[in-house]
Every structure is written in C-alpha cells, then in structure tokens.
Amino acid sequence: MLKTNSKNYDKLLKINQKLAHYESILSLLYWDDRVCMNPESAPYRGKQIAIITEYIHKAKTSKTYSNLVESLNLDDYPKYSPQWVNIKWWKYEYERNKKIPPKLISKLSQLIPESLQAWEKAKKEKKFKILKPYLKKIIQINKEMIQKWGYEQEPYEALVKNYEIDITPKQIETIFCPLQKSLIQIIKKYQPTLSQKPQTFNFDQHKLEQFCKYLVKKISNLNIRLDPTTHPFATTISPFDIRITTRYNKLESAIFGTLHELGHGLYDYYLPQHQYFGQPISQSVSLSIHESQSRFFENIIGRSLPFWKYFYNQLIKYVDLSNITLEKFVKYINKIDLQPIRTEADEFTYNLHIILRFEIERKIFNENIQIDELPELWNELFKQYFEYYPQDDSEGILQDIHWAESLFGYFPTYTLGNLIAAQLLNTISQKINIYQQIENGQFQEIIQFLKENIYLLGKTYTTNELVQKITNEQ
Amino acid sequence: MLKTNSKNYDKLLKINQKLAHYESILSLLYWDDRVCMNPESAPYRGKQIAIITEYIHKAKTSKTYSNLVESLNLDDYPKYSPQWVNIKWWKYEYERNKKIPPKLISKLSQLIPESLQAWEKAKKEKKFKILKPYLKKIIQINKEMIQKWGYEQEPYEALVKNYEIDITPKQIETIFCPLQKSLIQIIKKYQPTLSQKPQTFNFDQHKLEQFCKYLVKKISNLNIRLDPTTHPFATTISPFDIRITTRYNKLESAIFGTLHELGHGLYDYYLPQHQYFGQPISQSVSLSIHESQSRFFENIIGRSLPFWKYFYNQLIKYVDLSNITLEKFVKYINKIDLQPIRTEADEFTYNLHIILRFEIERKIFNENIQIDELPELWNELFKQYFEYYPQDDSEGILQDIHWAESLFGYFPTYTLGNLIAAQLLNTISQKINIYQQIENGQFQEIIQFLKENIYLLGKTYTTNELVQKITNEQ
Structure with a gap:
C-alpha cells in the first residue's frame, strides 16, 4: 500500500x-x-x-x-x-x-x-x-x-444502474419472462374477479397500534419506533436509531405494513453502521436485497399459518375478529385478489404489476415512446395482463408516485426482492426449522442467520455475488 | 439613511x-x-x-x-x-x-x-x-x-443580562423583598405541613393524553403538537410548527404542564416569526415575558373555578374522579402545599423557592462564597423560609438542572413572569369579562388581546417597556 x-x-x-x-x-x-x-x-x-x-x-x-x-x-x-x-x-x-x-x-x-x-x-x-x-x-x-x-446494451440500463450496479434490463427480462407467462396463465385460468366485496374488520386504531408495536418488539427484541403515516416507510436516522411507520386504513395494511417495514428496519439496525460510520461498506447491498428482507418478513413469515398460530390469540386481544377463525384468517390474508392498484395487490399478482411498469419504462427510454401515448399504453397492457381496463388514470398511470419523483429503474427491484426472499427461504429452511421456530414465537435464530449472511456484511458484495453466496443459485 | x-x-x-x-x-x-x-x-x-x-x-x-x-x-x-x-x-x-x-x-x-x-x-x-x-x-x-x-452595580448583574437586558438584581431585590416577607409570614402563621398525604387520581395515560390534546385544541384552535416527556417544554421548530410536551406522572402535572406549555406555545405561534423570519424582532421579549404567558394560562386561567366549570364535565369523560366534585377539585388544585422540590410546589409558595435561588446566586457571584459551603447554605435558608430542613442534597441543592447547565441568572425570570401574569390579569379584566369568557369555553378574545398587546409585537419593546405599556404599572 x-x-x-x-x-x-x-x-x-x-x-x-x-x-x-x-x-x-x-x-x-x-x-x-x-x-x-x-x-x-x-x-x-x-x-x-x-x-x-x-x-x-x-x-x-x-x-x-x-x-x-x-x-x-x-x-x-x-x-x-x-x-x-x-x-x-x-x-x-x-x-x-x-x-x-x-x-x-x-x-x-x-x-x-x-x-x-x-x-x-x-x-x-x-x-x-x-x-x-x-x-x-x-x-x-x-x-x-x-x-x-x-x-x-440499451439506454434504460443506465437508469437501472442507479439501484443495481450488476444487473441489466436484459437479465431482468430473463427473470421476469417466465414469471409473467405463468401469472397471466393463472389469471386466465382461475379468473379471480375485481368486483368481489372484500372482508373488512372494524378496529380501534390505538389498540391496533399497540398490537403492531407488540409485534415489532416481540420479533426484533429491539427499540424500533413505529409511527402512523399515510405511506409506510423505514428509515435510519443514526446508527441504532431505526424508525418505521405503517398505515391504519385497514387491518391487514397496518399489520403487513408493519412487518414489511420491520424487515427493512432489522436490516438497517444490524448493518455495521456504527462500526463503519460514514463508509459505503456500512450500507445495504442494493434496493433488491433490501426489498428481499421486507418481503421475507411480510410475506414468507407474516402470511404463514405458523406465524398466526402463535399470534392469532394475541391479535384477538386487540381486535375483534368476530367469527373469523385462525384458519379462515390465514386463508383471507393469502387470497388471490386482483386489484388495479399495485399497493393493494396480493403477494402473487403484485409481480405482474411490476412487470407492466418494467415494460413501460423500457419502452420510454429504449423506444422513445411519446408522453401522450403513455396512459393508453398502460391501460392496454393492464387489460392484456389482468383482463381489466382501468376506469381512469388514477387507477392507471397516475397511481404511483415514483415517476413523478424521477424514480425510473426502481420498480424492478420490488419483484427482484420478492424472488430473492423466496430463494432465501429455500436456503434458510435447509439450516433452520424455520416454521417450527415461528410457530413457537422464536425469531432470534432466523435473525441470527440473516445477520451472519446478509446484515453484518453491509455492502461487501454486490446483489449477484451475495445471492450466489447465500443460495448457490443466481 | x-x-x-x-x-x-x-x-x-x-x-x-x-x-x-x-x-x-x-x-x-x-x-x-x-x-x-x-x-x-x-x-x-x-x-x-x-x-x-x-x-x-x-x-x-x-x-x-x-x-x-x-x-x-x-x-x-x-x-x-x-x-x-x-x-x-x-x-x-x-x-x-x-x-x-x-x-x-x-x-x-x-x-x-x-x-x-x-x-x-x-x-x-x-x-x-x-x-x-x-x-x-x-x-x-x-x-x-x-x-x-x-x-x-454588582457582578451577578452581568449574568442576569443574559436573559433580561433592562432589569438589574437590585431592581429584582426591590420586587422580591416584600413578596418574600409576606410569604414567610403566611407560612409561619398557617403552618401548612410537608407531611400531608396528597390526594392521587388513577388514570389511563392514553385517555388523559386525549383530554390534554382536547384542551390544547379547544383553547388555541391551532395545530400544536403535544407529546409526553419527562420534563415538559415548548419549542418552535419553524414558524407555524410549535410543539409542546407534558408529563403524565400525576393527573395535575399532566394538565397544568399542558396549560403552562400551551401558554409558551401560543406566544411562539403568534410571534411574527414568518413575517420577520431570521430577525430579532420576530422573537419574544424576554424569558420573564415568556414565563408570564405560561403562568397566565397555567395558573390564572387554568386553576380558576370558571375554567373548570367549563372543563370538569369533559375531564370526567376521560378520567374517573370518583367522588371529587367540581368544587372540591378546584380547591384541591389551588391548595397551599409546601414541598421541598420547586417543581412540585404550589403556585403561591413557588416564588419563595425562586427567591432562595436568587439569593444564593447573588452570594456565589457577589460574595465569592465557596463551593463547599453551598449545600449547607441552601439547607439553612430553606429551613429559615419553609420551616423544613431538606433530608438530603437531592431535596436541596441538587434538585434543579439549571446550575449544572450553567444557567445562572435564569431563576428570577420565573417569579418575574408570575408577577407580570398577575399584572396582566388586572389590565385584561378592565377590557374583557375574562372569567365569563372562560366559563363559556371561549378563549379567542383573550388570545386576541394577547396577540395585539404582546405576541405580534415580538421584540419591539424591552420587558420594562412592555409591562409599562400594557399595565401602566412597573
């Protein structure tokens, strides 16, 4: 040196x-x-x-x-x-x-x-x-x-590089393509409709807040602040000072918002931000890895039967679920529920919303599609994928804040995160009896695995390197 | 020019x-x-x-x-x-x-x-x-x-100037002296004791918080945040963004903490901080004028019978006062209650706590009293004034944070604020039927008077000038 x-x-x-x-x-x-x-x-x-x-x-x-x-x-x-x-x-x-x-x-x-x-x-x-x-x-x-x-390879690539340095749109396409096909097939086959009147639960916000705070504390055993906001998010103020938010418009938004942001929050908490303060190595790998953590806690842990076997009896202390049994509740939070709005979509069809945005972004920057054509393009693609033509632009192109904020190339990381979370489940299941732990309300071994294999490594590896390292897949 | x-x-x-x-x-x-x-x-x-x-x-x-x-x-x-x-x-x-x-x-x-x-x-x-x-x-x-x-005139004067530019210790002495004498006489005559077991109320913190938030909104008709903290305070983040806190250790601490800080908060809200951003004229006159506003809302408004004639029926929706009637409650919150700790003292004997500190500060800087003599000096004076010898230094010289924070010359402004608040009541009563307004739950005329005569003027006048202007007293 x-x-x-x-x-x-x-x-x-x-x-x-x-x-x-x-x-x-x-x-x-x-x-x-x-x-x-x-x-x-x-x-x-x-x-x-x-x-x-x-x-x-x-x-x-x-x-x-x-x-x-x-x-x-x-x-x-x-x-x-x-x-x-x-x-x-x-x-x-x-x-x-x-x-x-x-x-x-x-x-x-x-x-x-x-x-x-x-x-x-x-x-x-x-x-x-x-x-x-x-x-x-x-x-x-x-x-x-x-x-x-x-x-x-293509202009859009330069924007994706804002969030993922070693993943190209071409590679994303290879990943998204089979997913897209099977999602469209399943929608065509089972024809879930958009018109179903959803189940709703009445709750007292203060009590539901207490339940969500209990979830955060029980799972993390950390002091992570939870506040209400219109749009849930997680942030690091300084090392150890991690804050998350959720929204209380619906019971399931509040709970899964909390679990999603807690996934982000745990990652942020255990990143070596104190040890390597002010250094890139103390930061997260990428948006997709970050999203894999939030999805892991929201969907893989939080929507599982074992999770609710442990937490259902707690939940009903805070919220009146009336005649909804544990089994019905878990079925309800896992139902396929087609929605014109991405943030209200189920875990499964959510990815098709992302693929639609990925395709439009690519067209904007690679094919120079004109601004006037965008709303129509959105609606046509939506009809093609979801068998539903959005009623107006607020159900279509205007629903997301991202483009108005100049966040192009950001959307694909959501689905990449989903996929990485699924890969992570495979690996972790080989080492830990994960659902048994969850059913017992024990999360420390799972968090320990994530610490050793993801959190504490900070930005040492790129997305691809890290995924390969953990899963021996790509 | x-x-x-x-x-x-x-x-x-x-x-x-x-x-x-x-x-x-x-x-x-x-x-x-x-x-x-x-x-x-x-x-x-x-x-x-x-x-x-x-x-x-x-x-x-x-x-x-x-x-x-x-x-x-x-x-x-x-x-x-x-x-x-x-x-x-x-x-x-x-x-x-x-x-x-x-x-x-x-x-x-x-x-x-x-x-x-x-x-x-x-x-x-x-x-x-x-x-x-x-x-x-x-x-x-x-x-x-x-x-x-x-x-x-004296060294201590230079420290008082940190908070009051046109008031000298000599002038403060002239104001404090008769007050001190009558306070000591009254204590000697009525001999309230320190040993009384105080009445306590059970409450649910969340409900009491809701009542305190209701008070803030009802009185001010403004969006002023109220949060819980160990030590209540008021602060301005930016113009229009005024935040206050209170503590929920006791029912009356919570309520009168809220009203006290609301008095500070209203002043801050209506100071011309937006109009004259970044300029001294947009700021408050002095600590004593600021304190007069908090004391006005805490004691003169908040401990009055008319105030509770309006709010008692609201309070009992949030807190179970059991068999305490409106009249008993108002008597309770106005009782003379000798305390070794300043912040727990009643409105009346509170001032004697301040006078004691003023005397000690003067001795420290004018008479070069030695550090080792301070605890004993405190206790002796306390015995002399309150007929009680503090059990230990936490009941004596260690009770306040101020000196450890280098805030010398600050204490007298508390009692000056009390006195100005009383003068203000005299003046305002000549123009507004203040207690009738309060009994009707109407505060806008009172606030309007304070806006015109204090808040909106910012730092235009000094403490003395402003007091003279409002009250024609000094």
Missing part, C-alpha cells in the same frame, strides 16, 4: 464521516416531515432540506473531494476488505456524479417538488394532463443523463 | 435568515432527542448538534459578520422600527459575544454535557460531591465571563 494513498484514504474517510452526520440530519428532516410536522410549515422544511442537501452536494463535488477520490487505487487494498469496498463505491458514486453537470441536477431537484404537487392534484382529479408537462421534462432530463452516463 | 448601511443591512439580514434555518434544524435535533430518539443513539445526536452549533457560531463570529454589524448605525432608523430593533439586538448580541474568547465558549460547551451527566448521577445518589468539581469549573468560567462583560 502506498503511503500517500493511506493518508488520502484517511482524509476522504474523515470528510465522509462528517457528511454522514449531515445525512443523518437530512434523514431526520424527512422523517419528521412525514411523521410529525405541522404541514403549514412545509415551505420552511423545504428550505432546511435544501440547505443541507446543497452542503452535502457541494462537499462531494469539490476539488478537494475529487482529488482525493482520484488519488486512490482500488488495487492497493485486498479485494472485499472494508477499504476496498469503500474505495470502489466512492469511485463509483463519484464517477457517476461527475458526468452529470450540476445544472442538470439542480434543474431536476427544483422540478421534483412541483412535479409531486402536480402528481397529487392529477391523481385526485384523475387527469393525466396535469402531470404531463412535468413528467415530460423529467423524462427528458433522464434521457440527457443516460447520454452522459452511457450504456452498453 | 445611508446607502452603504442599507446594503449592509440587507447582507446581514440574508446571513441571519440562512442561520435561522440552521437554528430550526437545531431545534428539531433537540426536540427529537427529548421526544422521539432511541437513547442508544445519543452520541450521534451529540455530534449532529455540535456540527450545526459550530456552523452557526463560526458564521456569527466571522470577520464578514462583525464588519457588517459594526458598519450599521442604530440612529439611521426610526426608533422601534423593525430595522432599529434588529440592529439593536444584532449589536447587543455581537458585543456580548465578541468579549468572550472562543476558547472559553468551547471550554464551557464541552463541560456542560459531562456536568449534566454528573448532575443526574449526583441527584440519583444524593451526593453533591459528584457534581462539585464540574459546578466549580462552571462557576469559575461564569466569573471569568462576568469580568469580560463588565457590570455597573
């Missing part, structure tokens, strides 16, 4: 550690915005967020920073060592950042708040044309960025 | 507006620390707070900042105009700051967290000697600062 490098490494580390405190502050500003803040104060919060974001961005694109990054050689450190991982990611992030002119970044970040407001209005009024001018600009900026970043 | 001045004024304003966003962030970091944060994460929060504090301090002591402040002339603007008020306070703050060497500031701010930890331990173990070395250093630093700041 060269001496200069070692000194520069330490300097870069120190800068990143300080910036990590700024990022903690930013997390708190966002969390508080969604959980606690009086909405009247939103413009001030916007300013606070802008000031801190600007500070971080300036520091990470400064001459000092770039000189330090460029002075480091990956080969000076053993592969997979913390230093190697850190340098790899510092360089990767910096290389991507430096290709994008600051003006483009600032144009996009100024556009997003307006675009989000337009999206809310458009969704409410069911009018795509309200969002259209913003979405058009956002797509245009993304196309410019693709040109700056470059790509090998 | 000179043109240069006007330009420099705008520059200084812009700097202060940006710094005000940093101060908002700091408020959130503190609020979250006390209300939401997982304590395991405390060292990280400490770092975040230090980084933001350092940023603000550096900006306010920079060469640019000092040049701008020094270039402005107070006489260029009409007296009491927003610009005049801002310049007056920017200069005042800067003049005080520049006299203190940064080293002394940093020595003190590094000492305080350790001192607070020592105080908690000392209080728990009832051993003054655990706090002693820290308190000794803190007093020493305060003495050094007094020398730097200078004073006219």
Whole structure:
C-alpha cells in the first residue's frame, strides 16, 4: 500500500464521516416531515432540506473531494476488505456524479417538488394532463443523463444502474419472462374477479397500534419506533436509531405494513453502521436485497399459518375478529385478489404489476415512446395482463408516485426482492426449522442467520455475488 | 439613511435568515432527542448538534459578520422600527459575544454535557460531591465571563443580562423583598405541613393524553403538537410548527404542564416569526415575558373555578374522579402545599423557592462564597423560609438542572413572569369579562388581546417597556 494513498484514504474517510452526520440530519428532516410536522410549515422544511442537501452536494463535488477520490487505487487494498469496498463505491458514486453537470441536477431537484404537487392534484382529479408537462421534462432530463452516463446494451440500463450496479434490463427480462407467462396463465385460468366485496374488520386504531408495536418488539427484541403515516416507510436516522411507520386504513395494511417495514428496519439496525460510520461498506447491498428482507418478513413469515398460530390469540386481544377463525384468517390474508392498484395487490399478482411498469419504462427510454401515448399504453397492457381496463388514470398511470419523483429503474427491484426472499427461504429452511421456530414465537435464530449472511456484511458484495453466496443459485 | 448601511443591512439580514434555518434544524435535533430518539443513539445526536452549533457560531463570529454589524448605525432608523430593533439586538448580541474568547465558549460547551451527566448521577445518589468539581469549573468560567462583560452595580448583574437586558438584581431585590416577607409570614402563621398525604387520581395515560390534546385544541384552535416527556417544554421548530410536551406522572402535572406549555406555545405561534423570519424582532421579549404567558394560562386561567366549570364535565369523560366534585377539585388544585422540590410546589409558595435561588446566586457571584459551603447554605435558608430542613442534597441543592447547565441568572425570570401574569390579569379584566369568557369555553378574545398587546409585537419593546405599556404599572 502506498503511503500517500493511506493518508488520502484517511482524509476522504474523515470528510465522509462528517457528511454522514449531515445525512443523518437530512434523514431526520424527512422523517419528521412525514411523521410529525405541522404541514403549514412545509415551505420552511423545504428550505432546511435544501440547505443541507446543497452542503452535502457541494462537499462531494469539490476539488478537494475529487482529488482525493482520484488519488486512490482500488488495487492497493485486498479485494472485499472494508477499504476496498469503500474505495470502489466512492469511485463509483463519484464517477457517476461527475458526468452529470450540476445544472442538470439542480434543474431536476427544483422540478421534483412541483412535479409531486402536480402528481397529487392529477391523481385526485384523475387527469393525466396535469402531470404531463412535468413528467415530460423529467423524462427528458433522464434521457440527457443516460447520454452522459452511457450504456452498453440499451439506454434504460443506465437508469437501472442507479439501484443495481450488476444487473441489466436484459437479465431482468430473463427473470421476469417466465414469471409473467405463468401469472397471466393463472389469471386466465382461475379468473379471480375485481368486483368481489372484500372482508373488512372494524378496529380501534390505538389498540391496533399497540398490537403492531407488540409485534415489532416481540420479533426484533429491539427499540424500533413505529409511527402512523399515510405511506409506510423505514428509515435510519443514526446508527441504532431505526424508525418505521405503517398505515391504519385497514387491518391487514397496518399489520403487513408493519412487518414489511420491520424487515427493512432489522436490516438497517444490524448493518455495521456504527462500526463503519460514514463508509459505503456500512450500507445495504442494493434496493433488491433490501426489498428481499421486507418481503421475507411480510410475506414468507407474516402470511404463514405458523406465524398466526402463535399470534392469532394475541391479535384477538386487540381486535375483534368476530367469527373469523385462525384458519379462515390465514386463508383471507393469502387470497388471490386482483386489484388495479399495485399497493393493494396480493403477494402473487403484485409481480405482474411490476412487470407492466418494467415494460413501460423500457419502452420510454429504449423506444422513445411519446408522453401522450403513455396512459393508453398502460391501460392496454393492464387489460392484456389482468383482463381489466382501468376506469381512469388514477387507477392507471397516475397511481404511483415514483415517476413523478424521477424514480425510473426502481420498480424492478420490488419483484427482484420478492424472488430473492423466496430463494432465501429455500436456503434458510435447509439450516433452520424455520416454521417450527415461528410457530413457537422464536425469531432470534432466523435473525441470527440473516445477520451472519446478509446484515453484518453491509455492502461487501454486490446483489449477484451475495445471492450466489447465500443460495448457490443466481 | 445611508446607502452603504442599507446594503449592509440587507447582507446581514440574508446571513441571519440562512442561520435561522440552521437554528430550526437545531431545534428539531433537540426536540427529537427529548421526544422521539432511541437513547442508544445519543452520541450521534451529540455530534449532529455540535456540527450545526459550530456552523452557526463560526458564521456569527466571522470577520464578514462583525464588519457588517459594526458598519450599521442604530440612529439611521426610526426608533422601534423593525430595522432599529434588529440592529439593536444584532449589536447587543455581537458585543456580548465578541468579549468572550472562543476558547472559553468551547471550554464551557464541552463541560456542560459531562456536568449534566454528573448532575443526574449526583441527584440519583444524593451526593453533591459528584457534581462539585464540574459546578466549580462552571462557576469559575461564569466569573471569568462576568469580568469580560463588565457590570455597573454588582457582578451577578452581568449574568442576569443574559436573559433580561433592562432589569438589574437590585431592581429584582426591590420586587422580591416584600413578596418574600409576606410569604414567610403566611407560612409561619398557617403552618401548612410537608407531611400531608396528597390526594392521587388513577388514570389511563392514553385517555388523559386525549383530554390534554382536547384542551390544547379547544383553547388555541391551532395545530400544536403535544407529546409526553419527562420534563415538559415548548419549542418552535419553524414558524407555524410549535410543539409542546407534558408529563403524565400525576393527573395535575399532566394538565397544568399542558396549560403552562400551551401558554409558551401560543406566544411562539403568534410571534411574527414568518413575517420577520431570521430577525430579532420576530422573537419574544424576554424569558420573564415568556414565563408570564405560561403562568397566565397555567395558573390564572387554568386553576380558576370558571375554567373548570367549563372543563370538569369533559375531564370526567376521560378520567374517573370518583367522588371529587367540581368544587372540591378546584380547591384541591389551588391548595397551599409546601414541598421541598420547586417543581412540585404550589403556585403561591413557588416564588419563595425562586427567591432562595436568587439569593444564593447573588452570594456565589457577589460574595465569592465557596463551593463547599453551598449545600449547607441552601439547607439553612430553606429551613429559615419553609420551616423544613431538606433530608438530603437531592431535596436541596441538587434538585434543579439549571446550575449544572450553567444557567445562572435564569431563576428570577420565573417569579418575574408570575408577577407580570398577575399584572396582566388586572389590565385584561378592565377590557374583557375574562372569567365569563372562560366559563363559556371561549378563549379567542383573550388570545386576541394577547396577540395585539404582546405576541405580534415580538421584540419591539424591552420587558420594562412592555409591562409599562400594557399595565401602566412597573
């Protein structure tokens, strides 16, 4: 190892550690915005967020920073060592950042708040044309960025790289294709309908909150905050300070929202964020690995009969399930339930919603499909897959926040996460009698397995490397 | 008005507006620390707070900042105009700051967290000697600062100036002296005892919280957050985002904590913080005026019979008061109840606790009393005033956090606030049938009076000026 490098490494580390405190502050500003803040104060919060974001961005694109990054050689450190991982990611992030002119970044970040407001209005009024001018600009900026970043096989690839560095759209297609076929076949064969009146449960929100908090504590044995929000999410404020939220619109949204976010939260809690504070190695592998953890707790653990064999008797202390027995309840939470809205879909057909979005995103960036054609394209594909033509754009293209927020290439990670969770179940079942543990209300061995094989490794391996390592599958 | 001045004024304003966003962030970091944060994460929060504090301090002591402040002339603007008020306070703050060497500031701010930890331990173990070395250093630093700041009549004066710019200890003495005499006489005459077993009420915390939230909403008609904490407080995150807390150890602590902090919160909400963001004029007059608002809502409104004529029937929906009638309840919350602990004292004898602290603080800084003599001095004075000798230091000198936090000169503002609240009642009663309004559950006219005469004026007048203006008393 060269001496200069070692000194520069330490300097870069120190800068990143300080910036990590700024990022903690930013997390708190966002969390508080969604959980606690009086909405009247939103413009001030916007300013606070802008000031801190600007500070971080300036520091990470400064001459000092770039000189330090460029002075480091990956080969000076053993592969997979913390230093190697850190340098790899510092360089990767910096290389991507430096290709994008600051003006483009600032144009996009100024556009997003307006675009989000337009999206809310458009969704409410069911009018795509309200969002259209913003979405058009956002797509245009993304196309410019693709040109700056470059790509090998197809333009869309450059956007997927924002979230998965070693997975290409081509590879995703190979994974999604058989899944898509069998999902469409099953829907055609069994013809579940969209019109069924769903079962609903009455509950007292305070009591249901207490049950959800009990779930978090019982499963994790950690102090993880759980708050109510419109859209559930998980976040890390600082190491050890992990917070999740869920929504209380329906019994099952509240419970499975809690379990989903708890999966994210456990991963975040046990990432080596304290040991390697401010270093890439302390972070999660990727969105798809993160999503595999949330899906594992939500679907594989949380929708299983053994889980409810343990928790059903607790649940009925908090919620009146009337004449719904344990078996009926588990059947109910596992039913195939076609929905025009992705977030209300069942675990199974959910993936078809994702595949639809993946296809449209690819068309937008690879085939230059025009903005005016998008709503129709969405609805036609939906009809083709789900045998249902959305009634309006709020049931169609306007349902998700992602595109209005410039999150292209993000959707596929949801289904990748689902698939990785299933692979994980295979592996873990070979080592632990997982459903027996769950039925006994014991989660520590499962969490221990996840710690050793995923959580504590941080960003050491890529998605592909890690999946292969755990499962010997790909 | 000179043109240069006007330009420099705008520059200084812009700097202060940006710094005000940093101060908002700091408020959130503190609020979250006390209300939401997982304590395991405390060292990280400490770092975040230090980084933001350092940023603000550096900006306010920079060469640019000092040049701008020094270039402005107070006489260029009409007296009491927003610009005049801002310049007056920017200069005042800067003049005080520049006299203190940064080293002394940093020595003190590094000492305080350790001192607070020592105080908690000392209080728990009832051993003054655990706090002693820290308190000794803190007093020493305060003495050094007094020398730097200078004073006219007595050293202690320089510390009081931290909180009240136009009130001297001599003036406070003139106010406190007759109060002290009559309080001691009354205690001697009626001999309320410390041994009475107090009435306690059982309650469900969630229900009591709902009642307290109802109180906040009903009185203020605003979205003011109310959360539970060990020590109640009020804070402004940003304009319109006002948050208060209370504690649920006892029924009356919860209710009067809520009303007290609501008084602070209403003042903060209606200060012109939005109109004059980042400007001294948008801030409160002083601690004593702030305290007058909290005491007004806690004691003058909240402990009155008319208040409970309106709210008693609501309260019993949330809490089982058993056989305690409205009249008995109001008598109970107004009883004279001698306590060794200030925060548990009744409204009346509370002031004697403050006078005791005022006397000791004066002795520390004017008479150079030694650190070892302090616990004994406290206990002797307490015996003299309250006819009770504290059992140990946790009932005596260790009960308050203030000195361990270097807050000397702060205590007198509590009693000044009490007295101003009483004066305010006199004035307001001449204009509004206040108790009739309260009995009808109507608070808007009262709040309107406070808005016009206090809240909306911000820092335009000093404590003395404002009190004289409102009450024609002094």
